[in-house]
Amino acid sequence: MTQPKTQTEQLMEAMRDRLQKTFGQELVVELFPENPSIYRLNHARGAILLAYGKSTFGGSEAVDSIFQTRNIVIRLTLVFRQLNGKDGVISSLDQIRACLTGWFAPHCDQACRPVAEQFIGHMQGVWQYGQDFALRATQLQVMGPEDGPLLKQVRFEEDQ
Numbered sequence: 001m002t003q004p005k006t007q008t009e010q011l012m013e014a015m016r017d018r019l020q021k022t023f024g025q026e027l028v029v030e031l032f033p034e035n036p037s038i039y040r041l042n043h044a045r046g047a048i049l050l051a052y053g054k055s056t057f058g059g060s061e062a063v064d065s066i067f068q069t070r071n072i073v074i075r076l077t078l079v080f081r082q083l084n085g086k087d088g089v090i091s092s093l094d095q096i097r098a099c100l101t102g103w104f105a106p107h108c109d110q111a112c113r114p115v116a117e118q119f120i121g122h123m124q125g126v127w128q129y130g131q132d133f134a135l136r137a138t139q140l141q142v143m144g145p146e147d148g149p150l151l152k153q154v155r156f157e158e159d160q
Helices: 007-023 089-100
Strands: 028-031 046-057 067-080 108-123 126-140
Touching: 007 028, 007 046, 007 067, 007 089, 007 126, 046 089, 067 089, 067 108, 089 108, 089 126
Parallel strands: 028 046
Antiparallel strands: 046 067, 067 126, 108 126
């Protein structure tokens, strides 16, 4: 039996699909490689690589269970052959930011927003930039059935 996808997996898949729909004719959009040291850019222009960055959690908002905000950061790594111009990474940073800013991802109660962009490096004719986006979801405690006997009959004092 196949396990259902987790909240994070569904979020990553939805973001990848949104970027693929918008930029799929021009760029490669895929999850960050398992072994980045051997990653090779095979596309003529560039690639958007998605990676789960981190989550931070707020305090519990309930007294009888765990109910807290989950602040998520997704890191995009842009790997491009050109720096400037219409096919360059700088232009794509703006286009990707416009695509994701204000988008509501599944399980999120706050729209996607950019939080950081930075130059990562240049090696062997390839430019790399990082772009971080924040989203907010809710983390809930998984509640299973309680141990012990089940309540089978209720008697109120007024009934006696």
